[in-house]
Amino acid sequence: MTDSTGIRRAGPLTYRGGAIPETTTDQRLLDRRGPADWVHTDPWRVLRIQSEFVEGFGLLSEVGHSVSVFGSARVKPESPKYTLGETIGSRLAEVGYTVITGGGPGVMEAANKGAQLAGGTSIGLGIELPFEQALNDYIDVGVTFRYFFVRKTMFVKYSQAFVVLPGGFGTLDELFEAITLVQTGKVTRFPVVLVGSDFWGGLVDWIHATLREEGVISPEDPDLIRLTDDPDEVVDIIHKAHVDLVRRKFEQNRVAETAKDVEEAKEAAES
Numbered sequence: 001m002t003d004s005t006g007i008r009r010a011g012p013l014t015y016r017g018g019a020i021p022e023t024t025t026d027q028r029l030l031d032r033r034g035p036a037d038w039v040h041t042d043p044w045r046v047l048r049i050q051s052e053f054v055e056g057f058g059l060l061s062e063v064g065h066s067v068s069v070f071g072s073a074r075v076k077p078e079s080p081k082y083t084l085g086e087t088i089g090s091r092l093a094e095v096g097y098t099v100i101t102g103g104g105p106g107v108m109e110a111a112n113k114g115a116q117l118a119g120g121t122s123i124g125l126g127i128e129l130p131f132e133q134a135l136n137d138y139i140d141v142g143v144t145f146r147y148f149f150v151r152k153t154m155f156v157k158y159s160q161a162f163v164v165l166p167g168g169f170g171t172l173d174e175l176f177e178a179i180t181l182v183q184t185g186k187v188t189r190f191p192v193v194l195v196g197s198d199f200w201g202g203l204v205d206w207i208h209a210t211l212r213e214e215g216v217i218s219p220e221d222p223d224l225i226r227l228t229d230d231p232d233e234v235v236d237i238i239h240k241a242h243v244d245l246v247r248r249k250f251e252q253n254r255v256a257e258t259a260k261d262v263e264e265a266k267e268a269a270e271s
């Protein structure tokens, strides 16, 4: 509304004369007409990406200690790999870990099912795909992301460990992202456990015999991955790493406290 002196105020802005817009901000906000190309522009995408981070952080920041389980979307419920996923989901839940998966079918569903039936918390971080797909039926808390990289941040940020069952490209992508983050020191806290020596043995051998021998990774890098067939050992590895972490944090706090005490004693002596 333009006032009696010919001035239009819009929030913090003041307009006069020819600069006065023909419509108000509210009118433009509520007007659905006009081209909609801007919803496909990068600045708009940035806002959508931000909102995915906000959703994800909001949803996951209050879940307890969690483990992400990865593996093939194509494994059928009759497969021993499905049973393995279910057993691992259930063992993790029994010792108090929330189980996080990609929310899809196959191994993801198996791990969610195991966790849920064992009375644990079962989370699915789904991904929007070109074909229609709902989150699996064994998820207590779920969210579907548009962007793979936002979803990956959630897996890493809210997990204590990655457990990787047999899978294809998607699983390999998740596995190698995790190892790279650990190798480069971007995350320090979690073990990466491969389950299924028949399936993963060849890859682990190749990592030793080719990557390590050719010098494209450090001699100690293969140790970033643990390989087992035993669900109990999976839990054991994760539990030991967790205990280690708590111990290290305790030690760091104690060192910091001691340094603070020494500083305070010095200051008191000097005053």
Ligand SMILES: C/C(=C\CNc1ncnc2c1ncn2[C@@H]1O[C@H](COP(=O)(O)O)[C@@H](O)[C@H]1O)CO
Pocket (backbone or CB within 6 Å): 069, 070, 071, 072, 073, 074, 101, 102, 103, 104, 105, 108, 126, 127, 129, 133, 166, 167, 168, 169, 170, 171, 172, 174
């Ligand atoms: C191919 C089929 C379904 C795909 N649905 C998926 N839903 C959720 N997450 C998925 C899906 N496909 C891949 N992922 C992610 O990658 C990993 C599995 O990929 P792989 O290539 O099957 O190994 C998995 O951990 C997910 O995070 C058919 O029904």
